[in-house]
Amino acid sequence: MLWLLLFARAFVxxxxxxxxxxxxxxxxxxxxxxxVFWQTLGLRKAVPARPANGAPxxxxxxxxxxxxxxxxxxxxxxxxxxSEPPDRIIIAxxxxxxxxxALLEGSFGLISPEIGAMSACSTRYSTLQWLRLPxxxxxxxxxxxxxxxxxxxxxxxxxxxxxxxxxxxxMRNAFAADPTLVAATGILTPVCAATTGGRIFQWFQxxxxxxNFLSRYAWMQVNSLLLIxxxxxxxxxxxxxxxxxxxxxxxxxxYELIHRLRxxxxxxxxxxxxxxxxxxxxxxxxxxxxxxxxRQRRRWFGGFLQTQYxxxxxxxxxxxxxxxxxxxxxxxxxxxxxxxxxxxxxxxxVYAVTGRFSLVNPxxxxxxxxxxxxxxxxxxxxxxxxxxxxxxxxxSFGSGLLAALLEPFSFQLLRHLGAAWGxxxxxxxxxTWGVQQRLGLVAVPHGPTRHVDEPGRDPS
Numbered sequence: 001m002l003w004l005l006l007f008a009r010a011f012v013x014x015x016x017x018x019x020x021x022x023x024x025x026x027x028x029x030x031x032x033x034x035x036v037f038w039q040t041l042g043l044r045k046a047v048p049a050r051p052a053n054g055a056p057x058x059x060x061x062x063x064x065x066x067x068x069x070x071x072x073x074x075x076x077x078x079x080x081x082x083s084e085p086p087d088r089i090i091i092a093x094x095x096x097x098x099x100x101x102a103l104l105e106g107s108f109g110l111i112s113p114e115i116g117a118m119s120a121c122s123t124r125y126s127t128l129q130w131l132r133l134p135x136x137x138x139x140x141x142x143x144x145x146x147x148x149x150x151x152x153x154x155x156x157x158x159x160x161x162x163x164x165x166x167x168x169x170x171m172r173n174a175f176a177a178d179p180t181l182v183a184a185t186g187i188l189t190p191v192c193a194a195t196t197g198g199r200i201f202q203w204f205q206x207x208x209x210x211x212n213f214l215s216r217y218a219w220m221q222v223n224s225l226l227l228i229x230x231x232x233x234x235x236x237x238x239x240x241x242x243x244x245x246x247x248x249x250x251x252x253x254x255y256e257l258i259h260r261l262r263x264x265x266x267x268x269x270x271x272x273x274x275x276x277x278x279x280x281x282x283x284x285x286x287x288x289x290x291x292x293x294x295r296q297r298r299r300w301f302g303g304f305l306q307t308q309y310x311x312x313x314x315x316x317x318x319x320x321x322x323x324x325x326x327x328x329x330x331x332x333x334x335x336x337x338x339x340x341x342x343x344x345x346x347x348x349x350v351y352a353v354t355g356r357f358s359l360v361n362p363x364x365x366x367x368x369x370x371x372x373x374x375x376x377x378x379x380x381x382x383x384x385x386x387x388x389x390x391x392x393x394x395x396s397f398g399s400g401l402l403a404a405l406l407e408p409f410s411f412q413l414l415r416h417l418g419a420a421w422g423x424x425x426x427x428x429x430x431x432t433w434g435v436q437q438r439l440g441l442v443a444v445p446h447g448p449t450r451h452v453d454e455p456g457r458d459p460s
Contacts, residue, residue, distance in 0.1 A: 025340040026370045028333065032215075033377045039218035043384040057175050059168060059234075060088035060151035064141040068159035069099040071285075073107065078162045080125065084169035086155065089128045090118070092145040095135025104130050118148055138230075139246035139253040146240060154240070156254075158231040160285035161188070170280035171234045182239040182261055184275040185228040187213050187389045190286030198288030204411040205286050206395065207378065207403045210385045216276045217388070224327035225274045226262070230254030232282045239272065250310075251431070252303030259311045266319055278389040290414065297418025302425035305335055309426075338419035345413055371405070378404040 061079055065072060072091070079089055093100055104110045109124035113132050122128040131145050146154055153175055157163065167186055175181050190205040192198035219225045233254055240246075240257070243264045250256040258274060265272035287293040308315075308331055315332050317324035348367070378400045385395065403411075424430075 023366055025344050026366055028340075030370065030373055032330070033373065036211075036215050036218040037377065037380060039221045040214055040380075040384055042221075043214075043217070043388045045387070055176070057153050057172055058087045058151040059153040059155060059172055060090065060149040060237075061086045061155045061157055061168075062090050062092055062142055062145040062149070063157050063159055064092045064094055064138045064145075065096060065100060065159040066094040066135065066138070066141075067096045067098040067100065069096070069103045071160050072100065072103060074162060075157065075159050076108070076128070078165075079157070079168075081165055082163065082168045083166050084172060085127065086168055087127060087151050088149060089125075090131050090145045090149060091129070092131045092133060092141040094133055094138065094141040137248055139248040139250070142253075143245040143248075146237060146245060149237060152237060153234055154237045155234045156230055156232075157282075158284065161231045162283040163232070164281040164283075167232075167280045167282055170277050174275060174277045174280070175234065175236065178273065178275070180271050180273045181275055182236045182265075182272040183228045183258055184234045184277050184280075185216070186232045186234075186277055186280035186282055188229055188232055188282055188284045191283050192286050192288030195288065197290075201288045201293060202286065203399070204403060204407060207381075207400055207407075208411070210395065211377075211381050213276060213389065214381050214384060217278070219327055220274070220276055222322040222326065223273060224321070224323040225276065226255065226258050226323070226327065226331075228254055228258050228274060229284075231284045232280075234277075234280075250303060251299050251306055251425075255303060256307045256310070259307055259314070262320065262323060263311065263314060281389065293414060294418045294421060297415060298421040298425055301338070301419040301422025302430070303422075304331075305422060305426040308332065308335060338416040338423065341412070341416035342420060345409075345416070371408075374404045374408075375401055 063072070063075060063079075068075075076089070079086060091104060093104075101112055105112060108128060109122040110119050110128065110130045113119040113130060115132055115134055117132065119130040119132075131141075131148065133141055133144055142156060153171070155168065155171060163186075171184060171186065174184055188209060190202055190209055192202035192205070216225055216227055230253065239261060243257070243260045245257075246253040247256050247260075261272060261274075264270070287296050308328075311328075312332075314320055314324050315328040317328075320328070379397055382395050382397055382400045
């Protein structure tokens with residue numbers, strides 16, 4: 001109803017007033033870019049790793065896997081090849097019905113345990129164990145594994161995520177250096193299927209991820225980081241257990257857990273913090289088709305709305321510092337992002353079709369200015385990303401500028417459509433995730449994290 005009301009303004013008003021909602025959306029998005037720019041100024045110089053002055057911390061990896069036999073060997077190879085290997089690796093087998101059991105027995109020397117039990121360590125890999133569970137979903141599998149792990153930290157890694165060789169060492173160092181740190185995310189680079197469509201989606205998502213992780217760094221600077229990617233996340237194990245683990249009722253259990261950790265920290269006076277660790281990197285499988293992408297963003301946005309509603313008491317609450325006074329109000333505004341975004345796009349289309357759009361129109365000036373700002377921010381993001389998270393990255397300025405030019409009329413529209421579908425998911429209470437095929441990483445040989453700078457480049 002709100003979308004229809006805003007869209008109707010294009011037919012009853014003229015000039016800037018008809019497109020006022022679009023101008024408001026552009027202004028809001030620009031303000032967020034300026035915030036990220038200001039908070040990331042410190043990345044102009046290389047950020048040295050904090051010295052790990054505290055006692056060494058032990059680290060266990062949990063790989064929640066449901067029918068992931070095709071990708072597990074690649075994921076495990078990356079874990080075994082770490083410069084500082086984990087103290088324990090648990091395959092939390094979430095009721096797999098494919099060849100996972102045969103793979104773990106035949107290729108990794110594990111003896112199949114009873115349902116609900118964990119095997120002894122592998123005869124070939126001394127830190128590897130198999131937790132065999134009935135199918136209950138990823139949050140339940142993670143919770144079962146966490147209570148059976150005796151390490152200081154747990155690193156949750158999706159079966160479609162390939163860690164860089166120094167990823168675990170960087171995470172260990174971050175937690176040893178800061179005893180208040182309870183959750184951290186590494187830097188993820190998306191990899192899609194090696195099809196034409198997959199390469200295009202990978203191209204857009206590569207630059208989207210760059211901006212997103214810089215945004216996370218910016219919010220970390222004001223102690224307000226909420227988004228810790230479950231595909232590659234590190235947690236202080238006792239803190240997760242203390243707040244009750246992952247919530248199986250949430251569509252985005254990793255995002256919801258950070259809200260709960262933050263709320264608990266304030267109420268109990270713990271002073272817990274969250275972080276993004278630029279030196280800890282990984283590749284992750286990303287959707288490479290329109291359908292898969294929309295389903296992913298539907299779940300992400302539906303879970304975001306769900307979490308925002310559950311924790312609405314924190315919005316505007318000064319007890320949570322900048323998290324309550326700035327971050328969560330921004331997120332409250334973001335709940336309307338697909339409505340504003342689709343309205344702005346729709347109004348622009350109406351102007352173009354009816355001939356009311358011209359280069360001298362004030363709307364054209366707003367759009368032109370916004371494109372210039374986006375260009376500048378894209379260049380800034382690529383420059384900082386190279387210095388902070390990926391000194392050897394091959395992401396190019398020219399490719400980034402092209403992505404910035406095309407994104408508002410293609411990839412960004414898909415994001416808004418997926419988010420609008422997420423509203424439907426939230427309002428109807430739908431819980432179906434849909435199945436995503438793992439096509440991007442199956443053919444990727446283990447090695448240093450690689451970066452894609454243009455469509456058409458081989459993702460391997």
